[in-house]
Amino acid sequence: MKIQRFTAADMRSALARVRQEQGEQAVILTSRRVDDGVEIVAATDYDVELVRQALRGEAPTPVAPPVDAAPDPHGREPALRAIPVDPEIVALRREIVAMRETIERELGRFGEERLRGVRVRAQALDDLARYGCDPDLARSIAASIPADTVPGRSRGLQLALLAKSILIPTHEPILEGGVLALIGATGVGKTTTAAKLAARYAQTGRARDVALVSLDGSRVGGHEQLAQFGRQLGVATFEADSPETLAHLLERLTDYPLTIIDTPGLSQHDRRLHAQFNWISAARRIRSLLVLPANGQCGDLFDVVGRFRCAAPEGAILTKLDETARLGGALSVVIKQRLPLAYVTDGQRVPEDIHRAQAHRLVLRLGETAPVGRDHDHSENRHATA
Ligand SMILES: Nc1nc2c(ncn2[C@@H]2O[C@H](COP(=O)(O)OP(=O)(O)O)[C@@H](O)[C@H]2O)c(=O)[nH]1
Numbered sequence: 257m258k259i260q261r262f263t264a265a266d267m268r269s270a271l272a273r274v275r276q277e278q279g280e281q282a283v284i285l286t287s288r289r290v291d292d293g294v295e296i297v298a299a300t301d302y303d304v305e306l307v308r309q310a311l312r313g314e315a316p317t318p319v320a321p322p323v324d325a326a327p328d329p330h331g332r333e334p335a336l337r338a339i340p341v342d343p344e345i346v347a348l349r350r351e352i353v354a355m356r357e358t359i360e361r362e363l364g365r366f367g368e369e370r371l372r373g374v375r376v377r378a379q380a381l382d383d384l385a386r387y388g389c390d391p392d393l394a395r396s397i398a399a400s401i402p403a404d405t406v407p408g409r410s411r412g413l414q415l416a417l418l419a420k421s422i423l424i425p426t427h428e429p430i431l432e433g434g435v436l437a438l439i440g441a442t443g444v445g446k447t448t449t450a451a452k453l454a455a456r457y458a459q460t461g462r463a464r465d466v467a468l469v470s471l472d473g474s475r476v477g478g479h480e481q482l483a484q485f486g487r488q489l490g491v492a493t494f495e496a497d498s499p500e501t502l503a504h505l506l507e508r509l510t511d512y513p514l515t516i517i518d519t520p521g522l523s524q525h526d527r528r529l530h531a532q533f534n535w536i537s538a539a540r541r542i543r544s545l546l547v548l549p550a551n552g553q554c555g556d557l558f559d560v561v562g563r564f565r566c567a568a569p570e571g572a573i574l575t576k577l578d579e580t581a582r583l584g585g586a587l588s589v590v591i592k593q594r595l596p597l598a599y600v601t602d603g604q605r606v607p608e609d610i611h612r613a614q615a616h617r618l619v620l621r622l623g624e625t626a627p628v629g630r631d632h633d634h635s636e637n638r639h640a641t642a
């Protein structure tokens with residue numbers, strides 16, 4: 257069973273987070289008001305038989321403690337007894353899930369209609385949709401625009417609100433040194449970004465202070481791609497094909513202030529490596545950054561973030577900004593998943609096309625690259641770019 261604690265400003269956002277992270281089968285164990293909103297404890301992957309026993313008052317068969325159960329500050333046991341398991345109750349729960357979805361959808365629609373009653377908010381909803389922003393995020397931004405805002409100011413305000421919600425790490429991750437792994441799906445730009453980061457680090461000091469490690473031996477030419485970048489940059493490149501060789505290699509590389517690990521993408525084959533990667537990270541601290549393509553579909557990106565949550569990435573890198581006109585989708589994902597955005601990349605050149613993420617630049621880019629809306633007053637736009 258996987259038990260997690262979620263906090264959010266209100267019940268709707270808390271439920272949305274539960275659903276995003278634990279899926280439709282999640283069961284709410286407890287909910288309560290806390291200082292800054294509401295807190296929900298929810299469970300998924302629970303053992304139906306164990307719960308049945310608990311409901312019948314029998315001593316449950318011993319099982320390993322849930323590894324990722326959220327620690328309860330009050331030392332309470334998770335409220336197992338609150339989980340309904342009778343088939344009828346299960347059916348009922350499914351209905352409740354469906355009802356909850358309908359209510360949330362209706363609330364969303366209702367909220368949107370109400371927001372649309374105010375011109376500047378309607379404009380914000382349209383603009384944010386054009387940028388590719390997630391509708392939930394768009395509504396919460398539109399709702400934060402005061403109703404009496406002068407129309408000419410609404411676009412600036414909406415971008416400022418969006419910029420404020422992008423988390424940017426205060427320290428540049430590579431400058432903290434240590435072992436940094438780039439994780440993410442295949443083809444998103446991990447290898448290229450690893451080379452860009454190594455080159456960027458070398459620019460601040462010496463090329464021999466950074467090592468590159470390739471774990472991508474499963475693909476023909478996988479190691480070679482990184483090795484080629486290494487040769488161009490004068491950066492030492494190493495390979496590891498198993499968790500054991502990686503652990504051994506990292507021992508040898510402790511003298512390097514920074515080691516960047518390039519990982520293969522997600523696939524059936526890599527799943528084992530991924531699991532063992534977690535194990536190694538316990539032995540020597542490997543931090544990770546999740547690489548997400550800015551031109552990806554919002555839903556796919558949410559999925560990827562969910563799948564890599566077990567590696568606990570400390571932040572994200574958005575790649576391929578140059579390949580999208582709707583950057584709002586990817587930005588919505590990092591905002592809603594509270595992933596600090598460390599870097600962005602906007603081209604294939606190494607190392608020129610990598611930059612530290614800057615919230616205001618990103619939101620300005622939204623306006624510049626988005627397709628032009630049909631029913632808008634663009635006097636403000638002209639004014640802004642004049
Ligand atoms: N346009 C553009 N292409 C990129 C960017 N980053 C990487 N690429 C390209 O995307 C392709 C896949 O990159 P690669 O680093 O091999 O991805 P990996 O499979 O995640 O390691 C390569 O052709 C890269 O040159 C970027 O910021 N913009």
Ligand SMILES: [Mg+2]
Pocket residue numbers: 446447448472518519520
């Ligand atoms: Mg690669």
